[in-house]
Amino acid sequence: MLGKTANGLFWMFRLLERSENTARMIETGQRIALTRAEASDDEWASILQAAAVSQGYHAKFDEVTRDKAIDWMLRDKDNPSSVRSVIGTARNNARMVRTALTNEVWEAVNSCYIRLNEVLARKVSERDLPKALEIIRQRSAFVRGATHGTMMRNDCYDFARLGTFIERADNTARILDVKYYVLLPSALSVGSSLDNVQWETILRSVSAHGGYRMTHGHKVSPRAIAEFLVLDPRMPRSLFFCTGKLRDNLGYLASDYGMKQPSHMMVDELCRRFMSHDIDAIFDYGLHEYIQDVIGTLGGLSRQIEIDYRFYE
Amino acid sequence: MQSFFDEMNGVGDEVRMPYAHFDEWFKGEDLASLRAKQREAEEVFRLMGITFNVYGRNEAEERLIPFDIIPRIIAAREWQKLSRGIEQRVRAINAFLHDIYHRQEIIRAGRIPKEMIAQNDAFLPQMIGVTPPGGIYTHIVGTDLVRTGADEFYVLEDNARTPSGVSYMLENRETMLQMFPELFSQNKVRAVSGYPRALQRSLAACAPPGCSGPPRVAVLTPGIHNSAYYEHSFLADKMGVELVEGHDLRVVDGRIAMRTTQGYQPIDVLYRRVDDDFLDPLNFNPESALGVPGIMDVYRAGGITIANAPGTGIADDKAIYSYIPEIVEFYTGEKAILKNVPTWRCSDPDSLGYVLENLADLVVKEVHGSGGYGMLIGPTATKKDIRAFEKKLRARPGNYIAQPTLSLSTVPIFTRDGLAPRHVDLRPFVLVSPDKIDITPGGLTRVALQKGSLVVNSSQGGGTKDTWVLED
Numbered sequence: 001m002l003g004k005t006a007n008g009l010f011w012m013f014r015l016l017e018r019s020e021n022t023a024r025m026i027e028t029g030q031r032i033a034l035t036r037a038e039a040s041d042d043e044w045a046s047i048l049q050a051a052a053v054s055q056g057y058h059a060k061f062d063e064v065t066r067d068k069a070i071d072w073m074l075r076d077k078d079n080p081s082s083v084r085s086v087i088g089t090a091r092n093n094a095r096m097v098r099t100a101l102t103n104e105v106w107e108a109v110n111s112c113y114i115r116l117n118e119v120l121a122r123k124v125s126e127r128d129l130p131k132a133l134e135i136i137r138q139r140s141a142f143v144r145g146a147t148h149g150t151m152m153r154n155d156c157y158d159f160a161r162l163g164t165f166i167e168r169a170d171n172t173a174r175i176l177d178v179k180y181y182v183l184l185p186s187a188l189s190v191g192s193s194l195d196n197v198q199w200e201t202i203l204r205s206v207s208a209h210g211g212y213r214m215t216h217g218h219k220v221s222p223r224a225i226a227e228f229l230v231l232d233p234r235m236p237r238s239l240f241f242c243t244g245k246l247r248d249n250l251g252y253l254a255s256d257y258g259m260k261q262p263s264h265m266m267v268d269e270l271c272r273r274f275m276s277h278d279i280d281a282i283f284d285y286g287l288h289e290y291i292q293d294v295i296g297t298l299g300g301l302s303r304q305i306e307i308d309y310r311f312y313e
Numbered sequence: 314m315q316s317f318f319d320e321m322n323g324v325g326d327e328v329r330m331p332y333a334h335f336d337e338w339f340k341g342e343d344l345a346s347l348r349a350k351q352r353e354a355e356e357v358f359r360l361m362g363i364t365f366n367v368y369g370r371n372e373a374e375e376r377l378i379p380f381d382i383i384p385r386i387i388a389a390r391e392w393q394k395l396s397r398g399i400e401q402r403v404r405a406i407n408a409f410l411h412d413i414y415h416r417q418e419i420i421r422a423g424r425i426p427k428e429m430i431a432q433n434d435a436f437l438p439q440m441i442g443v444t445p446p447g448g449i450y451t452h453i454v455g456t457d458l459v460r461t462g463a464d465e466f467y468v469l470e471d472n473a474r475t476p477s478g479v480s481y482m483l484e485n486r487e488t489m490l491q492m493f494p495e496l497f498s499q500n501k502v503r504a505v506s507g508y509p510r511a512l513q514r515s516l517a518a519c520a521p522p523g524c525s526g527p528p529r530v531a532v533l534t535p536g537i538h539n540s541a542y543y544e545h546s547f548l549a550d551k552m553g554v555e556l557v558e559g560h561d562l563r564v565v566d567g568r569i570a571m572r573t574t575q576g577y578q579p580i581d582v583l584y585r586r587v588d589d590d591f592l593d594p595l596n597f598n599p600e601s602a603l604g605v606p607g608i609m610d611v612y613r614a615g616g617i618t619i620a621n622a623p624g625t626g627i628a629d630d631k632a633i634y635s636y637i638p639e640i641v642e643f644y645t646g647e648k649a650i651l652k653n654v655p656t657w658r659c660s661d662p663d664s665l666g667y668v669l670e671n672l673a674d675l676v677v678k679e680v681h682g683s684g685g686y687g688m689l690i691g692p693t694a695t696k697k698d699i700r701a702f703e704k705k706l707r708a709r710p711g712n713y714i715a716q717p718t719l720s721l722s723t724v725p726i727f728t729r730d731g732l733a734p735r736h737v738d739l740r741p742f743v744l745v746s747p748d749k750i751d752i753t754p755g756g757l758t759r760v761a762l763q764k765g766s767l768v769v770n771s772s773q774g775g776g777t778k779d780t781w782v783l784e785d
Contacts, residue, residue, distance in 0.1 A: 003572045004561050095362070095537050098546040099556050103361075110362045155574065257575055309574040313560065 001100065003310030006159045008097035010311070012109070014163035015090035016143055019083045021171045022073050023136040025051045028204040030129060033066060036200075043201070044069040050178040050205060053081050070129070075120045083136060084120045087113050100156045104146040112139035155256055159309070161249045166302050169242035172229055173295045175205050180288045183222035199225060206237045226287060227279040239294055240274040246301070247271050253309075261308035266301045270294075318462045318722045319734050320385065331386040331783055334499045344731060350492050351382050351727055357491070363484050365771065366540045379776035380485060381726040382492070385737060385758040386500075389785040395466060395741070396752045398650035399456050401641060403743050403750060406473055406628045408644035410450040413627060414440045424639050429632060434681065437589060437624030439596055443613055445622040447519040447747040452620035453512070453584075454743040455479070455756075458651070460722040467654045467719065469738065471637065473629040474621060475586050478757040478777075479742045480544035483508060483551075485757075485779040501784035503754040509551035511744055511751050516582045516620055518746035523568060523616045524581040530554045531571060533562075533585040535603045540772075545586050555580075559587070564607045569617045582618040583608075589623045631680045631714050632658060654719060660711040668715040669706065672699050675715045677706065690767060692718050721767055724778065726760060736761045738769050739780065754782035 029047040045064045048054040056079050057064070057072050075084045091113040098106060116139060124132045151157050176183075182198040199220055203209045206229065215232070216224045232238045247267045254260045282290050306312065318324060321332045328336045355377065358364075364375035387395075412418050413430060414437075420427050430436050455476025457469040486505050490497060513530060520528035534545035536558050549556035561571050562580070570577035585592065591601040596609040611617050627633060633640075635656040641649040657664035659677075668675060677689040689702040706713055723734035741756035758778040759769035769775040 001574050002555055002557065002561055003574055004558070005555075006574045092537060095542070095546065099550040099554075106362065107360055111360050114359065259575075310572050310576070313572075 001155050003312070005097045005100050006155070006309050007306070007311035008093045009100060009156055009159040010163035010166075010305070012090050012093035012097065012163065013147075013160040014167040015086045015093070016109075016140055017164045017167040018081060018171070019086045019090070019136060020140045021167070022051055022053075022081065022083050022086070023133050024207060025205050026070055026073055026129075027133050028201055029066075029069070031204060032201055041065055046178055046201075047205075048073070050175045051081070052174055053079055056080075071123055074124060074132070084116065087116050102146070102150040104150040105143065108139075108143040108146040112143055115139055153252075155253060158249045158253045158256075162246060162305060165242040165245040165249070166298060166305075168237055169239055169246070170295065170298055172206055172237050172239055172242070173291055173298065175202060176226070176229055177288070177291045177295065180291060183226050183287060202229070208235060208237065211235055223279055223283070226282070230282065230290075231274060231279060240271075243267065243270050243274060250305075261304075263301060263304040263308045266297070266304055270297055270301070317720050317734070317736070318460065318465075320460070320722050320724045320737075321732075322725075322734075323463070331388040331391075331781075335384065335386060335496070338496060338499060339732070347382065347727060348729070354380050354382055354488050354492060357488055358484070361484070363480070363543055365543065366538060378481065378771045379762060380488065381760060381762075381776050381778050382489070383725050383727050383732065384489065384496070384779045384781050385724045385739075385760075386781045386783065387755070389783050392754060392782045394650070395458065396754075398466070398468075399741060399743055399752055400750050401645055401647065401650050402456065402468065402471065402637065403451065403454050403745060405637070405641040405644045406454070406471060407448075407450050407745065409640045410622070410625055410628055411444070411448065412644070414443060414624065419640070419643050422643065424643050425633075425636050429636070430627065433627060433630060433632065435624075435626035435630045435633075437627070439609055439613075440622070440624035445519075446521040446615065446618045449519050449620075449745050449747060450622040450625050451628070452516060452519060452622075452745050454745065455740045456743060458739045458741070459654075459719055460737075460739070461720050462722075465652075467652045468637070469654060470631075471629040471634065472740070473625045475588070476740065476742070477541045477544055477586075478740055478759075479508060479753075480547040481777050482742065482753070482755065482757045482780070483547075485777055486755075489779045500781065502781045503784055505753050505755055508742065508753050509548060511753070512548065512584075513552040513554065515744040515746040515751060516584055516618075518748060519618045519620065520581045521615050521618045528581040529579065530582045530584065531557045531580045533557055533559070533583050533587055535587050535591070539586070541586065548584070557583075559601075559603045559605050562605045562608075564605070564611055567611060567614065567616050569605060569608055569611055580617065582620060584620045589626060592619070592623060631678055632660070632711075635714065654716045657715045659706060659713040659715060664715075665706070665710045668713075669703060672703060672706075674718060676718055677702060677713050677715045680712055680714060690718065693765075693767070718767070724758070724760065726762065726776075726778075733764070735764070736767050736769065737778070755780040 025047050029044055032043055041064050044066055048057050048064065048069055051073060053073060060078060061068050072079050073082055076082045077085060079085060091109055094101060094106060094109040115135060119132050119135050147160060179198065179202050202225060203212050208228065212228055215228065228235055228238065230239050233240055235241055250264050250267055254264055316324060321329060323329050358377050358380060364377055366375055409419065419425050420430065451473040453476060455472040455478060457472060458466050459469050460466050482505055516530050517528040530552065531554055532545055532549040534542060534556055536542065546556055555571060557571050562569055565577045568579040569583065570579045587603050590598045591603040593604045593606060593609045594601045595606045612619055635653065635658055638649045638653050657668050659665045659668055668677065673691045675691045679687040689698065691699065721736040721738065724737045725732035726735045737758050737760045739756050739758055742753050744751040758780040759775050760778055761767060761769045762774060762776045
């Protein structure tokens with residue numbers, strides 16, 4: 001397989017994952033704005049931050065408002081991570097790696113692009129927002145379904161999965177990074193209980209609302225939330241789960257190609273880290289510092305994969 | 314009012330034989346449901362992403378080539394003659410290319426003036442003395458034909474460089490099979506779906522001497538912004554070979570190798586969809602970022618097959634075109650089966666005089682132009698256009714050729730009000746390998762969708778049709 005093709009697959013799936021994450025962030029923000037009396041536009045500022053699109057936003061706009069924040073994340077062409085930009089780039093990547101995709105996957109991506117271009121052609125009104133977000137979710141699900149159902153489990157699939165899980169782990173880590181202070185024991189001592197808006201934001205933005213309840217019931221504690229998002233092996237967006245998938249897919253590549261690469265050592269090391277300590281140890285170390293470490297390691301892993309598999313010259 | 318030969322209705326109202334079953338079928342259909350089918354077809358093309366990029370416009374703009382659901386039908390007997398004529402012509406062109414880059418017998422024999430070659434930009438001095446692997450220059454040819462009567466076919470162009478459109482031939486057929494399966498039960502239509510495998514086989518059969526083991530083929534594309542990118546990825550996908558760009562390739566140990574996830578691996582045959590000029594920045598245009606530095610040196614040393622060979626443009630140059638009947642005779646010893654359109658070379662003062670006097674009746678083309686750009690169609694041009702063109706012609710007569718306006722045949726297309734005749738051309742696709750010449754039955758029919766228009770180019774509002782060759 002061409003290095004360029006591996007690169008294209010990696011980014012195509014990374015960007016598809018990103019569009020879904022961004023849509024979910026918008027959904028979270030909107031939900032909280034509508035259901036929580038104490039919510040304010042400040043909430044949108046932290047959502048922009050968690051989606052890593054805050055810098056660009058502030059370069060273009062002076063103040064954070066609901067409308068502007070949603071449009072920036074959904075449609076703005078100046079924002080390379082807006083859903084519309086990301087889907088366009090993902091589709092360009094798909095065109096570039098067309099020979100590595102099945103017809104089903106290509107058609108799912110192409111029709112996702114065509115449909116979202118229609119939906120996002122004009123500013124989305126508040127009334128149309130739920131529908132638009134649903135279409136984004138649904139279209140990504142089509143692509144994922146076609147990928148699972150039709151792609152060979154070969155190196156093409158491995159690179160697609162690596163892109164998906166690097167992006168997903170990065171997304172979860174970023175949300176924790178922005179909201180970590182809410183989970184600190186000291187934050188709890190300020191008020192009597194955990195700020196409801198805050199923890200709901202965290203769980204919803206990683207689609208973990210139901211999963212958390214299934215695991216921990218209605219008892220919400222910062223320690224349990226942090227453990228759920230960092231260490232839970234069953235939660236498909238936890239850092240440990242995503243890292244495990246990265247290790248699996250790099251492992252398939254190693255056995256396919258008959259060769260281990262530096263990125264394999266890195267991912268093994270990261271997995272060992274998650275397995276060797278519990279959440280108390282993480283709090284002792286410092287949640288913020290810990291998450292920063294993980295983000296740095298994931299970035300390094302992504303760069304190492306690029307080198308190991310000759311994505312560029 | 315000029316009368317045209319209609320391939321369905323002839324010159325009168327009697328339906329011609331190849332269209333008999335189709336005519337019966339059509340009479341039983343209602344227009345509303347066919348209109349729905351026409352929209353359905355467009356949706357299929359859109360979802361599959363069968364698009365082309367338009368030059369000189371917004372970089373991101375992709376367009377669909379309009380597809381017309383009415384098939385163009387060719388009888389077995391008609392096809393037989395056509396394919397014999399095409400094969401003869403393609404053989405002659407390969408022989409001509411070999412000769413022109415070696416001993417130049419045809420010039421010595423005085424059949425072609427020396428300056429036609431020496432002063433031609435399409436002649437590639439880097440190819441002098443080079444014999445491509447298997448002796449094949451034009452692995453893939455798309456011969457443009459037009460029809461003017463029941464038995465009258467002319468070759469319009471020989472497209473011996475990098476002819477495009479074959480993906481439309483294949484996708485048009487797939488779409489028709491999906492939409493109107495019953496038509497294919499009622500008519501015995503020869504299949505075209507074997508093309509990708511035939512192309513792969515044909516390319517592999519031209520592997521260079523440096524190749525050990527099964528030949529590794531790759532398609533070289535300028536990238537996703539190229540107007541024909543869809544076709545490049547389509548062909549690579551259907552052949553099951555890699556689709557590479559210049560920056561994926563480099564010279565490694567005297568071979569052209571592609572950068573894979575497991576290191577550099579050599580390629581044996583490169584089906585390039587990049588023009589000669591951009592192929593090698595070291596040997597040709599130094600500004601090119603599309604090619605591979607040093608590929609010409611590897612090629613000359615027999616390390617890779619390039620399809621089509623560099624320098625084949627000299628054979629489909631519009632100035633050389635007028636000599637093709639002589640070329641066919643010179644190398645095959647036979648009269649050309651397919652006719653050439655009479656052509657005035659404006660470099661010749663007498664011809665120029667005639668052309669200038671008759672501009673309103675002629676089609677004038679740039680010698681090196683393509684895609685229907687930069688040409689004058691006298692009968693439909695305004696007086697102002699003609700005057701402007703006259704200036705260009707006087708300034709650089711050698712840059713132009715002129716031909717009479719042909720009465721191109723028509724084939725019905727589907728319009729709001731039912732069938733209506735529109736002008737068409739035909740581009741059959743030819744594969745050349747050392748052991749055989751393979752012509753896919755049919756080809757790409759391009760149709761001028763505007764009533765009365767003679768311009769079929771997709772870049773100028775033309776559409777396409779499925780083209781059927783019937784079994785005997």
